[in-house]
Amino acid sequence: MPEIYLNNNSSTKVDPAVVSAMLPYFHEQYGNPSNLHIFGRETREALEQAREQVASFINCKPEEIYFTSGGTEANNFAVQGILRAIIDKGNHIITSSIEHHSVLDAVMFLEKMRYIESTYLNVDQYGMVNPDDLKRIITNNTILVSVMHSNNEVGTIQPIKELCTIAHEKGVYFHTDAVAAAGKIKLDVADLGVDLLSLSAHKFHGPKGVGALYIKEGVKIEKFMYGGEQERGMRAGTENLPGIVGLGKAAVIAQQHLKDGGQEKIKSLRDYFEKEIITRIPDTKINGHLTQRYANISNISFSRLDSKTLLANLDLAGIMASAGYACAIDPLEKSHVLKAMGVSDEYNSSQIRFGLSKYTTKQEIDYTIDILQKVVVKLRNLNLSNT
Numbered sequence: 001m002p003e004i005y006l007n008n009n010s011s012t013k014v015d016p017a018v019v020s021a022m023l024p025y026f027h028e029q030y031g032n033p034s035n036l037h038i039f040g041r042e043t044r045e046a047l048e049q050a051r052e053q054v055a056s057f058i059n060c061k062p063e064e065i066y067f068t069s070g071g072t073e074a075n076n077f078a079v080q081g082i083l084r085a086i087i088d089k090g091n092h093i094i095t096s097s098i099e100h101h102s103v104l105d106a107v108m109f110l111e112k113m114r115y116i117e118s119t120y121l122n123v124d125q126y127g128m129v130n131p132d133d134l135k136r137i138i139t140n141n142t143i144l145v146s147v148m149h150s151n152n153e154v155g156t157i158q159p160i161k162e163l164c165t166i167a168h169e170k171g172v173y174f175h176t177d178a179v180a181a182a183g184k185i186k187l188d189v190a191d192l193g194v195d196l197l198s199l200s201a202h203k204f205h206g207p208k209g210v211g212a213l214y215i216k217e218g219v220k221i222e223k224f225m226y227g228g229e230q231e232r233g234m235r236a237g238t239e240n241l242p243g244i245v246g247l248g249k250a251a252v253i254a255q256q257h258l259k260d261g262g263q264e265k266i267k268s269l270r271d272y273f274e275k276e277i278i279t280r281i282p283d284t285k286i287n288g289h290l291t292q293r294y295a296n297i298s299n300i301s302f303s304r305l306d307s308k309t310l311l312a313n314l315d316l317a318g319i320m321a322s323a324g325y326a327c328a329i330d331p332l333e334k335s336h337v338l339k340a341m342g343v344s345d346e347y348n349s350s351q352i353r354f355g356l357s358k359y360t361t362k363q364e365i366d367y368t369i370d371i372l373q374k375v376v377v378k379l380r381n382l383n384l385s386n387t
């Protein structure tokens, strides 16, 4: 039975070179970076090297990188940290209706507690925010705009530079969740102009449970975790050193992969996959933007079927994919992203997200196309005979 992993927007295989870089920090160099002895000094050096690697990955200064336990913490830190620091300036936060729940639920909770007022930017049928909408809803009371760089369910890339300029014209901070984009698109915070940006290692062949928040020098932000003085007093808690070393190494590898045109290869395989599916299986629909979309993702709806049954049949054939977002336990839960894009219930509940990686082969894609065609025909016929 083959094991074909097409769930790379949920999590990725850790690159073997990343594992090798991490290993010594479990059993050889296990000192606490806050200690002054030799073991402490060695791990401090590794910590600072990883900071430089991540800074180079997104083109910022190493002092602007704060390590976290992943994308979820980075997003919560950004949203809650800005509010805590400048609540006297205003209490209005703008975000979009297609954010990851680590932004959406944080904003909703703050509103429920009556700490803030929030407004959500809508998206069009391709999952794209309209900058003119931001111009209309931003007020003198707005303190933060948080719009994801690229969407994790359909891959649509947002006009971040434009949105950021609009926020800055009003003197408002701009945060972007770049967890889905990292490793697939070159990220340059100086060019984008953002004040805060979130990253997570496990989306680009690094380990799970580690990420970073970029905070531009001078941004007023309050800490989110209380305790020790780690991360220059901004993020308490003993550093996850093996994880951070892994994040740094994964950033170096991803940077090189982007330079070498690795994503173009993935894109041609993804485009081939979609072309075959659309021509060979009737009543299918690709969700997301056709051009403003990163390379590895393919979100497809197969009408008259449900995602759960389809996924179970693919799993039986050794193909791993997902429906909706990575953290949804119930695969039948409808996607809030597709809903916001105006996708019908029928297409929403029959969507599958395929995610390719640098490890995906043409042979695996050909096998997946054949199986999908057989399974869809079989299930649709079964549905017909049951009605």
Ligand SMILES: Cc1ncc(COP(=O)(O)O)c(C=O)c1O
Pocket: 009, 010, 069, 070, 071, 072, 073, 075, 100, 102, 148, 151, 152, 177, 179, 180, 200, 201, 209, 210, 211, 326, 327
């Ligand atoms: C867009 C986006 N933001 C944030 C997260 C959360 O990141 P983590 O899993 O590192 O907490 C995810 C994970 O699926 C994501 O896709």
